[in-house]
Amino acid sequence: MKTTKKEQENKIKSRSKKADDKQKLILEILKTHGAKIYDDLENGKFPKFSIPSRSVSNIVYDKQLRQYILGNNSALRSSRNSAQLRSFTQLMWLAFFANRLTTERKSSTLRDIYYSSQAFAVEFEDQSESDNIIVDLEAVTSRPREDFHIFPEERSSIFGDLNIEYTIPGYEGKTMNLANHPDGYSIGPSLTTAELVSTSAEIVIAIEKGGLFTRFVEEQVDKKFKSIIINTGGQAPRSTRTLLKRLHDEMKLPVICLTDGDVYGEHIAMVIKSGSANAAHLRDLTVPDAKWVGVWATDIEKYKLPTIPMTESDIKRCYDLQKDPRYQDGIWKKELDVFLKLKRKAELEAFSKYGLTNITDKYLPQKLELAKSL
Amino acid sequence: MSSIKEKFNQISPSEFFYSNRDLAGFSNPTRSLYTAVREFVENALDACDQKGILPDVYLTIKAVDPDKPDPKPYILTVKDNGPGIDAEHIPLAFGTVLYGSKFGLKQARGMFGLGATMAILYGQITTNKPVTVKSSSDAKIQNQFEILLDIQKNKPVIVKHTTKEVSKTGLTVSICLEGDYSKAGNKIRDYVYETSLITPYASITFDDPKDQKFSHPRFVKEIPPPPTIIRPHPHGIDVERIRRMIVESQFEIPTIDDAMIEKIRKDLGLSVKNFSFTSIMDKAKKKWKTLPRQVRVVISLMSFLKMDFEKLNKIRIEDIDMPNKKLSYWDFGDSQSKSVDMDPESEYYKQLTNTVQGEPLTTFLTKRFQRIGPTTAVKFAEFAKFKPEKRMGTLTNQELVNLSDALQKFEDFMAPDSSCLAPLGAEPLEKGIKKFFNPDFVAVVQRPASAYSGFPFIIEMGIAYGGDIKSGGPHVYRYANRIPLLYDEGSDVVLKVVNDTDWGRYKIKGEPPFIIVSHICSTRIPYKTAGKENVADRQEIERELRLALQFLSRKLSSFMSKRGQAEMAKKRANLYAKYIPMIAEFCTELSGKKKEPNYKKMLETEIASENKKAKEEENQIENN
Numbered sequence: 001m002k003t004t005k006k007e008q009e010n011k012i013k014s015r016s017k018k019a020d021d022k023q024k025l026i027l028e029i030l031k032t033h034g035a036k037i038y039d040d041l042e043n044g045k046f047p048k049f050s051i052p053s054r055s056v057s058n059i060v061y062d063k064q065l066r067q068y069i070l071g072n073n074s075a076l077r078s079s080r081n082s083a084q085l086r087s088f089t090q091l092m093w094l095a096f097f098a099n100r101l102t103t104e105r106k107s108s109t110l111r112d113i114y115y116s117s118q119a120f121a122v123e124f125e126d127q128s129e130s131d132n133i134i135v136d137l138e139a140v141t142s143r144p145r146e147d148f149h150i151f152p153e154e155r156s157s158i159f160g161d162l163n164i165e166y167t168i169p170g171y172e173g174k175t176m177n178l179a180n181h182p183d184g185y186s187i188g189p190s191l192t193t194a195e196l197v198s199t200s201a202e203i204v205i206a207i208e209k210g211g212l213f214t215r216f217v218e219e220q221v222d223k224k225f226k227s228i229i230i231n232t233g234g235q236a237p238r239s240t241r242t243l244l245k246r247l248h249d250e251m252k253l254p255v256i257c258l259t260d261g262d263v264y265g266e267h268i269a270m271v272i273k274s275g276s277a278n279a280a281h282l283r284d285l286t287v288p289d290a291k292w293v294g295v296w297a298t299d300i301e302k303y304k305l306p307t308i309p310m311t312e313s314d315i316k317r318c319y320d321l322q323k324d325p326r327y328q329d330g331i332w333k334k335e336l337d338v339f340l341k342l343k344r345k346a347e348l349e350a351f352s353k354y355g356l357t358n359i360t361d362k363y364l365p366q367k368l369e370l371a372k373s374l
Numbered sequence: 375m376s377s378i379k380e381k382f383n384q385i386s387p388s389e390f391f392y393s394n395r396d397l398a399g400f401s402n403p404t405r406s407l408y409t410a411v412r413e414f415v416e417n418a419l420d421a422c423d424q425k426g427i428l429p430d431v432y433l434t435i436k437a438v439d440p441d442k443p444d445p446k447p448y449i450l451t452v453k454d455n456g457p458g459i460d461a462e463h464i465p466l467a468f469g470t471v472l473y474g475s476k477f478g479l480k481q482a483r484g485m486f487g488l489g490a491t492m493a494i495l496y497g498q499i500t501t502n503k504p505v506t507v508k509s510s511s512d513a514k515i516q517n518q519f520e521i522l523l524d525i526q527k528n529k530p531v532i533v534k535h536t537t538k539e540v541s542k543t544g545l546t547v548s549i550c551l552e553g554d555y556s557k558a559g560n561k562i563r564d565y566v567y568e569t570s571l572i573t574p575y576a577s578i579t580f581d582d583p584k585d586q587k588f589s590h591p592r593f594v595k596e597i598p599p600p601p602t603i604i605r606p607h608p609h610g611i612d613v614e615r616i617r618r619m620i621v622e623s624q625f626e627i628p629t630i631d632d633a634m635i636e637k638i639r640k641d642l643g644l645s646v647k648n649f650s651f652t653s654i655m656d657k658a659k660k661k662w663k664t665l666p667r668q669v670r671v672v673i674s675l676m677s678f679l680k681m682d683f684e685k686l687n688k689i690r691i692e693d694i695d696m697p698n699k700k701l702s703y704w705d706f707g708d709s710q711s712k713s714v715d716m717d718p719e720s721e722y723y724k725q726l727t728n729t730v731q732g733e734p735l736t737t738f739l740t741k742r743f744q745r746i747g748p749t750t751a752v753k754f755a756e757f758a759k760f761k762p763e764k765r766m767g768t769l770t771n772q773e774l775v776n777l778s779d780a781l782q783k784f785e786d787f788m789a790p791d792s793s794c795l796a797p798l799g800a801e802p803l804e805k806g807i808k809k810f811f812n813p814d815f816v817a818v819v820q821r822p823a824s825a826y827s828g829f830p831f832i833i834e835m836g837i838a839y840g841g842d843i844k845s846g847g848p849h850v851y852r853y854a855n856r857i858p859l860l861y862d863e864g865s866d867v868v869l870k871v872v873n874d875t876d877w878g879r880y881k882i883k884g885e886p887p888f889i890i891v892s893h894i895c896s897t898r899i900p901y902k903t904a905g906k907e908n909v910a911d912r913q914e915i916e917r918e919l920r921l922a923l924q925f926l927s928r929k930l931s932s933f934m935s936k937r938g939q940a941e942m943a944k945k946r947a948n949l950y951a952k953y954i955p956m957i958a959e960f961c962t963e964l965s966g967k968k969k970e971p972n973y974k975k976m977l978e979t980e981i982a983s984e985n986k987k988a989k990e991e992e993n994q995i996e997n998n
Binding site for chain 2: 030031033034035037039041042044046047079082085086088089092093095096100120121
């Protein structure tokens with residue numbers, strides 16, 4: 001590294017300033033909402049606010065954004081309405097708690113939020129109720145929960161030549177190369193908020209399964225194909241999708257997805273590409289240029305993969321997705337149709353039939369080549 | 375009455391009992407103990423009801439040997455403060471099958487007192503012990519009998535008879551029988567409990583084999599008006615009943631002997647000297663209205679014979695030929711048969727016609743049945759294709775059947791008279807429910823009298839919610855003629871009607887704490903079995919039950935919605951008090967303020983207004 005110490009310091013400064021700015025923005029948003037409630041009470045009124053409706057009828061597909069978004073319908077939440085009073089209070093508490101988390105730069109998880117509520121005598125029936133209130137906060141502020149330092153429990157992981165620099169308190173300026181530990185790095189709050197500094201990789205491979213992720217590290221796929229490997233652990237968590245987006249946008253890396261050869265795998269790739277209806281109230285979670293390279297339904301015959309029959313629910317899922325506007329053309333439609341025709345599916349591990357390294361030696365190179373033309 | 379007895383005398387009562395004991399509720403030691411309790415308690419209550427006495431009933435069940443395992447012999451004693459039974463009737467009443475005093479047509483718990491005899495018979499068969507009866511009908515002397523039944527002859531055998539002095543009337547019956555209290559106990563306690571609900575004017579005490587006392591004092595001081603005995607309704611009649619009624623309405627030609635002549639002279643108030651034919655007839659004409667029927671018949675005969683008592687003493691009536699208007703007799707003096715003509719225009723002729731051929735159809739209908747006037751009687755005769763003046767005594771068997779069919783089918787008879795019914799009354803029923811369940815809400819209704827197949831009935835029903843009532847309702851308390859029905863609820867018409875109800879429509883959801891009390895009063899309850907446990911679904915009864923239940927459900931529904939509103943207002947007030955301060959706390963820190971917003975006044979105003987709303991709704995409930 002040729003950079004002088006001075007330059008280094010400046011860089012760190014600017015990066016932490018960036019983090020500071022974001023923190024300020026989030027705190028400002030929370031404060032604005034809080035002040036409105038405060039003023040209502042001060043004026044002897046029952047406070048109320050409006051929240052975009054997340055009902056199915058208000059979720060529409062935006063072709064330009066290439067993702068689902070919320071329509072214009074919104075609902076009024078009033079503390080005067082006894083049926084809404086409880087959830088109103090819950091949301092106020094969550095905003096209050098998020099404010100503390102953000103101010104103190106502390107992280108929390110969905111489960112942690114649920115348990116923390118008890119300390120404030122705020123009742124949640126179960127975690128799904130508190131999860132739902134968290135989505136409410138997202139909808140009201142149009143900010144993902146990660147911005148409020150709230151993270152999901154599940155962790156996916158990353159491996160490859162990527163230099164990052166932490167911004168979380170106590171680690172500011174500290175850097176890390178993500179190829180240093182062969183088990184990969186878990187994508188948690190610190191990695192999500194870290195600055196992406198540099199990489200030699202030319203592509204990001206998002207893979208559905210942990211087992212294959214380990215195999216790929218062992219087979220040095222990162223070096224052989226100049227790639228960053230990400231284990232999504234099934235459906236990619238928000239923080240992983242955010243990271244994928246940043247790798248694509250900030251590091252200019254193409255993203256490809258490798259999933260099981262079934263309808264759920266196809267949809268894992270689709271969510272990375274264009275998001276889910278559940279997160280229609282949020283932006284910046286999608287990588288519209290991401291490509292699904294396999295395992296396709298057509299690969300099953302092409303590579304003579306061992307298969308198992310689709311279940312009733314697999315088939316139902318196929319029919320459901322046929323109605324989704326994103327599955328109306330291209331390989332999305334084509335592969336879905338073939339799945340329905342075959343009524344069989346194949347796992348990523350199916351390639352093991354032809355040798356443990358068959359997938360990295362034969363299949364992956366062909367798919368990487370193919371991806372360029374997709 | 376006597377003809378029923380004759381019918382059953384053809385087989386031995388023990389045979390009859392054995393082949394029918396399942397039907398009568400004596401199928402096993404558990405059921406038998408329960409049934410025996412019922413029969414004696416119901417007899418005691420019926421006896422008091424009939425005399426308008428506020429009943430005090432003491433039920434005692436004690437094991438002969440408490441250490442023996444069930445089933446084992448128990449001594450069952452029921453003591454009442456009723457009118458008692460005259461000593462001369464006791465052996466027959468308790469020592470023969472089918473002897474009773476409840477044969478009239480009116481509502482009573484039991485019909486013929488048959489059940490009690492069944493219990494006695496069951497006790498004797500299982501333990502070989504006599505029944506003990508203590509009775510005083512004059513509040514002076516108590517007669518105590520020990521009686522066994524001679525099963526072959528259907529006759530009582532008096533084992534012991536003693537008397538002692540007492541100061542109150544009443545009857546105590548005690549039997550020893552094989553029973554299973556460990557299994558029957560629950561039902562018996564339920565029975566006593568539920569009986570006291572529907573008999574609030576009775577005081578019932580139960581001393582059980584485990585020395586537990588269950589005391590149900592009376593909480594209503596007035597006995598509901600007793601039912602009156604009435605004539606039958608034509609829809610509820612059959613051929614056999616008509617035949618019996620005709621027999622009752624006809625009189626044999628009386629034998630004219632010294633005793634009869636003496637009776638006539640007494641009734642006419644004639645002195646010994648004054649008995650010429652004309653003076654007899656004159657006197658009879660004046661006193662006609664007060665004369666008994668037998669006397670009228672003899673006077674009528676005398677009017678055609680033109681004889682005084684002395685002459686009358688010397689003849690024997692041979693034939694009264696109404697169609698040919700000839701009256702023939704044997705003259706002992708001349709030793710030959712003679713005859714006289716009868717004037718059909720004479721009043722006396724009509725009298726004889728009635729006696730010999732029975733009443734005309736129209737008279738029979740208007741006099742022997744309830745609520746039939748002359749016009750209806752004539753209309754019916756036309757409908758049934760009988761001459762209105764057709765004499766009942768001249769009906770052939772086929773004509774009897776035709777008449778019976780026509781009586782069933784004719785639709786212009788008035789609805790049955792319900793004065794023979796003894797419903798409990800809405801007020802005592804409501805009192806009972808309030809005392810037993812201390813509910814938040816109670817409503818009762820007594821439907822107007824209705825009828826099925828000529829039998830009048832009245833539905834009384836109550837509904838109660840909340841208070842001491844357990845959740846998981848509706849719990850249904852079924853009664854028929856003031857008897858609780860505890861067994862076989864599955865196939866009962868009341869349960870059917872309750873189960874058909876969509877309670878959600880009446881704002882009653884989940885496992886509500888509510889009960890329904892249903893009381894069917896009728897001269898004949900259409901039980902499905904002789905065990906008297908479930909009522910068959912007669913269309914008319916089902917309809918009345920439905921109407922009663924709908925009426926009450928609507929009342930409950932309006933209570934529920936008022937209560938719902940009151941609860942909501944209260945709940946809102948509580949919610950505001952709980953949550954608004956929290957919101958204030960959170961938004962203060964969130965907006966970076968130091969001091970909490972000034973919301974207290976707003977909150978107080980709002981809570982006060984919600985509490986006021988709740989009060990208003992509650993007051994409305996209470997006023998209703």
